Amino acid sequence: MSDILLVHGSWHGAWCWDRVIPALARLGITATAIDLPGRDGSPTTLEGYAKAILAAASPGTVLVGHSAGGYAITAAAEDDPARFAGLIYLCAYLPAFGQSLAEMRRAGPSQPLLPAIRMAADRSSFTIDPGLAPAVLYHDCPAEVSAQAVARLCPQPVTPQETPLWPKAAPTLPRHYIICGDDRAIPPDHQARMARDLPPDAVTRLNASHSPFLSMPDRLSVRLAEILRQFRSVRSIDGAA
Numbered sequence: 001m002s003d004i005l006l007v008h009g010s011w012h013g014a015w016c017w018d019r020v021i022p023a024l025a026r027l028g029i030t031a032t033a034i035d036l037p038g039r040d041g042s043p044t045t046l047e048g049y050a051k052a053i054l055a056a057a058s059p060g061t062v063l064v065g066h067s068a069g070g071y072a073i074t075a076a077a078e079d080d081p082a083r084f085a086g087l088i089y090l091c092a093y094l095p096a097f098g099q100s101l102a103e104m105r106r107a108g109p110s111q112p113l114l115p116a117i118r119m120a121a122d123r124s125s126f127t128i129d130p131g132l133a134p135a136v137l138y139h140d141c142p143a144e145v146s147a148q149a150v151a152r153l154c155p156q157p158v159t160p161q162e163t164p165l166w167p168k169a170a171p172t173l174p175r176h177y178i179i180c181g182d183d184r185a186i187p188p189d190h191q192a193r194m195a196r197d198l199p200p201d202a203v204t205r206l207n208a209s210h211s212p213f214l215s216m217p218d219r220l221s222v223r224l225a226e227i228l229r230q231f232r233s234v235r236s237i238d239g240a241a
Helices: 020-026 046-056 069-079 101-106 133-137 143-152 188-194 217-240
Strands: 004-007 031-034 061-066 084-090 117-119 125-128 175-180 203-206
Touching: 004 020, 004 046, 004 069, 020 031, 020 217, 031 046, 046 069, 061 069, 061 217, 069 084, 084 217, 125 133, 133 143, 175 188, 175 217, 203 217
Parallel strands: 004 031, 004 061, 061 084, 084 175, 175 203
Antiparallel strands: 117 125
16 A cells, blocks of 8 residues: 555656655655556547556555646546545646646646647647757756656647546545746646635645656655645544544
């Protein structure tokens, strides 16, 4: 059983959490990461993401979703909210009722990713220009870390991001949003707007790029550990009541 299940965003995979998992272990927290389906170019759906998360999650797991992973963890929580102890959105899309991720992205105050996006000819997936990815995703990472990450990026299926959600069960779970204040992929102002309905103590900020799991894995892990303790405290109080 893992305390935390880590879910990647667009173009990434379980590998992006490789520095976070041991950092969490040093804090006494077990964590695992998964590859969402479709990274090999095969067709997939948002429901397919949810099923993959449900298959990997133990009862009582806290889900952490990065970027587009915010939709994936929300979809999983909608399918089986009793399985999860909470949801953490790391500079992620926090689904608005009845909207798709693509709609939320287009509604943002700016589109910093757009110049770097390369759509496949059949429009079933898209990639990010490897020459532009470092400046957009990894500008606060060491050069060798950024280069290694860019080499591992894969196509992102379109269908899951064009699928709307109507979250009803997920908002009943403990939730926390981590704004990355130096994010060049999802504008910090847009992140703050998505998190505006959460209680003030459920929103925190890291002075990080879009990829704190690579640029500051120790600081990110400490913050995740603090949020996990906060979730457990809430559950303990609710249980006592």
